Amino acid sequence: MNYDVVIGLEVHAELKTNTKCFCSCKNESGNEPNTNCCPVCVGLPGALPVLNKFAVEQTIRAGLALGFEINKTAIFERKNYFYPDLSKAYQISQLVKPICINGSLRVGEKDIPINRIHLEEDAGKLVHANDGSTLVDYNRGGVPLIELVTEALQEPHIETADEAIEFLEKLRQVYIYAGVADCLIEKGQMRADVNVSLKPKGSKEFGTKVEMKNIMGFKSVHRAIQYEIERQRDILDDGGKIEQETRKWDDDKGISFTLRTKENSQDYRYFPDPDLLAVEIDDSIIENVKNTMPMLPQELKNKYMQEYGLSEYDADVLLQFKHVSDFYNDCLSGYNQPKTVCNWLTTEIMARIKTETGAGPILISKQNLIWLMKNVDDKKINRLSAKEVLSQIWGTDLNAEEEAKRQNLIIDIDTSALDGIVKQVVENNANVVSQFKETGDSKILNFLVGQVMKETRGKANAGDVMAKIKDIVNS
Template sequence: MNFEVIIGLEVHCELTTQSKMFSASPVTFGQAPNTKVNEVDLGMTGTMPVLNKTGVEYAVRVCHALNMEIDELLRFDRKNYYYSDLPKGFQITQDRFPIGRNGTMEIEVDGKKKTIEIERLHMEEDTAKQLHFDDHTLIDYNRSGIPLIEIVTKPNIRSGKEAAAYLEKLRSIFLYTKVSDAKMEEGSMRCDVNVSIRPFGSDKFGTRTEIKNLNSISNVQKAIEFEVSRQEKILLQGGKVLQETRRYDEGLKETVLMRSKGDAVDYKYYPEPNILPIRLDHQWVLDIKEALPEMPEERIKRYVEKYQLPKNDAKILVATKEISDYYDEAIRYTKEYKLVCNWLLGETMAYLNKSNTTIEAIKMIPKCLAEMVNCVVDETISSKQAKKVFDLMMETGKDPETIIEENHMKQISSVDEIRKIVCDVLDKNPQSIEDYKNGKDRAVGFLVGQIMKVTGGQANPGITNKVLIEELKSR
């Protein structure tokens, strides 16, 4: 029996506003526990929430990027439950009236395009962070109240690959719209996965399991693929899939049970009494859309159509916004679009990986990379010399012209000058001329080596070879 996989994703994203969603406490990461909180975050009696306008703006940015219908009447609700990480005993969220509905995102997997439908985007506040030990749990309230958006897809994702492609693109949207750093390893982007399977042709959903605590996009794909396989085995053996919450164990490379789930919890939502409905100014919403930066898909199109880059190269460039921004800055100073791309995706990426650093932290500025490429194209330096110039730019931050002058690397490209040097070398090596006339091609290599020795490697290789052959044939 063949099964159809049904997947829905729920993604939480922390917004990088300066202050929290309903209080003036700063949004931070990695600070000393319980040092970035105030009375509102701790749910003290008599405190009142005040809505963060920038948090709303960031949510609207993402709604626009996901082609969503935006509800311009903001309404908040209370989600009532008590956990130790929720000091008020309720969470301020949006239940029936999310700010965004009916979005779409186009992804590409194995060369095939697919539209992922997005059900809703709503705003809420984050909970505190729990630190579990063998015999006790500690709570850090610094995270309590940080602005969150939650984005829920419709169940039309059909594989782990599709889920990974969706998350990669969603993460790039967060980065390009500058609403979040979207670091899954730090919890600023979190994903819950709902997975079920059903026989092909059936219109009835199977029993779904929820997978939590996934800390990377690759683990999302691995968890889905294992869970699909697990559920298939159960059904093929005549068993029944149970409604459960599971987590992915990286060591075991499988999902393991956290807890069984019964019917949906009744959170007894009701309108938040301390935040009255707020009507957003229509022009303000439109202005946010107009101010959005160029999105990854638009950049890919520009790179391919305007700069003639291979599509795969363009995709790699835009995968990291900072790399793409660096490229855009560099090509302001050169027309050699493909060469700049090659240096970025080749030597520069290798340097970043080897040094375990980021493009923002390197000493070589985009203009210098472009100028070095220009030096190669106009034959001021050779491709071999360019690698040395590149290393020195990374090491010192100096511009290529200074490095070339300091290291006496400027190529000799004057035909007349090179011809004079070639003639001097030939005059001193008559045996090599005889060897060449006798068909010994290695004589050419020897003579080129002698010329490079005389010029300190600065003779233009192409011109040198051409002039050398001309002179050899004339003797």
């Protein structure tokens, strides 16, 4: 039987703020366990939370970047449950009136509707030690977290694992460019819950949802979704029924297993937090966030394509990593040649920074790269030599110009000397030259250019040399 697949996503991202959501403890990872804690974030009796205004602004920023409406009044509720990483036995979250409602994100040709973004606090972390004991670190407890929920029961929705990943990657890009979150996946700063259901093709009625919680890494999300689609398809094909449940994805084994079923699902007993007033968000706050919004990926993409004439492919390569597009914009302010700079970045620089999971830092200064690009364009240094210099100064504090001079790579041969060398090479390679006359084979021409470059020790411009050889041969 054929089925429609319906995929819903709930995405958590840790906000970039200096302090936690309801106290003045630092929002920082990598510290000694249980050092960024206070009576408020561990929930000692009598301690009172104070809302971090900047966390609210960051949530609004995330919302505006995705075209959300901002609620004029937002409410914080307590979500009650017990778990060792949550010392208060409740999490401050938002249920009835979140800060952002009704946004969307474009995936392929679809605008995927997003129900909400709400602000909540993160829980601490359990650390399972080798001796079988479990330790708890509350440093992360109280860190501001935004949760985004897609509207899976509406059209259009996410239908494949590939679309889910595209959604997550685009979302991550928007958050990073907007400056609301760093979204370092390996540090757990962005985590996704996924729900999957199948329905007979064309049916208006949605199937039973199965949820998978806290999957780390987009590759795992992809695998987990595909596994779940197959699992449900097999059950339905055999005439079985899908049970509403939460499953846990085991990435090592490549399978998921039941965590809890609907019968024992939790009732969180949400109620408004009596210690926190409703948040009034007036227009001036929203205006202020709008006015300080950095350029978002789509805006930059339009600029790159329309103003700079880049191809969509090149624009996407530059925008894939924010530090690369920042560097690109920086270089243009010193050398306004959008296509040249793009070519260098998308080939030479990307080749040096790309890793399996992302991209490392750019280990050359803007000034040095501009010097190389400009002098290649001005025919003062050959492209090949420039690439060599780039390799040599990469990751060092060497200067491109000094290095090029030290290695005698600056093109400074005078015309008559070059003419002489070209003539000599043509004469010495009479057989090859006649072969070229017959076939016009570009490989032969390149060989001759190579011979001249060797004689000049790379101090002539390869383009000039080629033109000169052609002149002689054709005369």
